[in-house]
Amino acid sequence: MSVSEDAGGRPRPPDVYAADCPSRLVLEHVTSRWGVLVLAELLDGTHRFSELRRAVGGVSEKMLAQTLQTLERDGFVHREAHPVIPPRVDYSLTPVGEEAARQVWALARWAEDRVPTVFAAREAYDREKAARPRV
Amino acid sequence: MSVSEDAGGRPRPPDVYAADCPSRLVLEHVTSRWGVLVLAELLDGTHRFSELRRAVGGVSEKMLAQTLQTLERDGFVHREAHPVIPPRVDYSLTPVGEEAARQVWALARWAEDRVPTVFAAREAYDREKAARPRV
DNA sequence: CTGTATCCTCGTTGATACTG
DNA sequence: CAGTATCAACGAGGATACAG
Numbered sequence: 001m002s003v004s005e006d007a008g009g010r011p012r013p014p015d016v017y018a019a020d021c022p023s024r025l026v027l028e029h030v031t032s033r034w035g036v037l038v039l040a041e042l043l044d045g046t047h048r049f050s051e052l053r054r055a056v057g058g059v060s061e062k063m064l065a066q067t068l069q070t071l072e073r074d075g076f077v078h079r080e081a082h083p084v085i086p087p088r089v090d091y092s093l094t095p096v097g098e099e100a101a102r103q104v105w106a107l108a109r110w111a112e113d114r115v116p117t118v119f120a121a122r123e124a125y126d127r128e129k130a131a132r133p134r135v
Numbered sequence: 136m137s138v139s140e141d142a143g144g145r146p147r148p149p150d151v152y153a154a155d156c157p158s159r160l161v162l163e164h165v166t167s168r169w170g171v172l173v174l175a176e177l178l179d180g181t182h183r184f185s186e187l188r189r190a191v192g193g194v195s196e197k198m199l200a201q202t203l204q205t206l207e208r209d210g211f212v213h214r215e216a217h218p219v220i221p222p223r224v225d226y227s228l229t230p231v232g233e234e235a236a237r238q239v240w241a242l243a244r245w246a247e248d249r250v251p252t253v254f255a256a257r258e259a260y261d262r263e264k265a266a267r268p269r270v
Numbered sequence: 271c272t273g274t275a276t277c278c279t280c281g282t283t284g285a286t287a288c289t290g
Numbered sequence: 291c292a293g294t295a296t297c298a299a300c301g302a303g304g305a306t307a308c309a310g
Contacts, residue, residue, distance in 0.1 A: 021172070023246035026253050030246075031166045033303090037156070049272055060304055065273060075256025086271040087310080096252060103245055110238055111158035111165075117231060118161050121210025168283090184292055195284055200293060221291045222290080 029074055030100045034059050034067040036108060039093070039101035042077065046092040076100050164209055165235045169194050169202040171243060174228070174236035177212065181227040211235050 029035055037056045041047060047055065053064055068091060071077040076097030082088040093101055164170055172191045176182060182190065188199055203226060206212040211232030217223040228236055 021243075022250045023243045024168075024171070026246040026250055027166070027171075027243060031162070031242075033159075036159075036162075061273070062275095062305090063303065066303095073257050073260040074253045075260075081272090087273080089272065096249065096256075099245075100249075103242055107166075107238055107242055108156075108158045108162065110234075111161040114231065114235075115157045115161055118209045121231075122208050125208040125210075196293070197285090197295095198283070201283095216292090222293085224292065 026074070029070050030076065030104050032067065032070075034063055035071060036104050038064070038067055038071065039076070039097065040105055040108070042091060042093045043098065043101045043105060046090050049089050049091070052091065071097065161209070164205050165211065165239050167202065167205075169198055170206060171239050173199070173202050173206065174211070174232070175240055175243070177226060177228045178233070178236045178240060181225050184224050184226070187226065206232065 030039060034056060037059075038052060041052060041055045049064070049068075052068075053059060053061065056064065059067075068077060068079070072079050075094055078092050078094050078097075080090045080092070082090070165174060169191060172194070173187060176187060176190045184199070184203075187203075188194060188196065191199065194202075203212060203214070207214050210229055213227050213229050213232075215225045215227070217225070
């Protein structure tokens with residue numbers, strides 16, 4: 001059965017594929033481009049918005065804010081806004097967030113260990129393809 | 136230091152952010168939308184193209200082929216084409232691929248366990264936001 | 271400082287049609 | 291059966307400007 005249609009054959013929005021795999025709805029946030037890096041950084045302790053911006057190189061304000069809001073909504077990140085001027089907002093991991101951070105960090109570590117292997121595989125594959133383009 | 140520029144200040148292509156985090160180059164394939172599902176399915180044993188197409192609901196031929204090629208190139212999946220008519224191609228996990236599959240599967244399981252918690256957090260967040268739109 | 275709003279580009283995806 | 295080619299649409303993401 002296709003995910004693109006329900007029993008009645010009506011089309012579904014593309015992103016509802018995840019309905020068949022609820023874990024993806026959680027995973028896609030913690031494994032997102034900036035989610036991983038933010039979680040990893042917060043594993044180190046509480047950080048301000050601008051600290052995270054610097055620590056996570058290359059992230060735009062928009063994407064950092066969006067990522068933090070998503071993680072906060074999911075209950076992974078705790079946001080504490082201090083009513084001072086200039087504004088100061090501290091971000092930290094919740095218990096569940098720390099769990100998430102450790103999980104993705106472990107996966108990242110595993111991936112990092114396999115980087116040489118994977119890159120070697122890619123080169124071998126590309127070499128093979130170049131040698132016999134049509135087989 | 137921003138990832139968007141190198142030491143000389145020249146702009147870099149957007150996706151080169153990953154250069155600072157090589158593990159992402161591996162992660163983005165195994166944690167991709169269809170990559171997770173394909174790996175999970177192959178954890179079950181060897182499958183043909185059309186079997187995978189059915190098993191992984193909602194995937195288009197194009198994306199399945201693309202996903203399999205990527206995973207093969209990375210050395211996670213072994214592709215065996217039988218020279219028969221009609222064509223028959225078997226896909227299976229390599230040892231490294233099985234490692235990858237187990238890793239992401241473990242993460243998926245963890246995520247699945249947390250789904251109720253996360254969804255509750257989202258509802259609470261949304262309720263809070265609806266109650267005080269501007270604070 | 272900590273965001274929000276807008277515009278705009280670019281990549282990814284899906285549908286469709288076609289080939290070996 | 292197992293893909294490849296092409297096209298169109300969509301959405302994520304970045305740049306910029308501005309607000310609280």
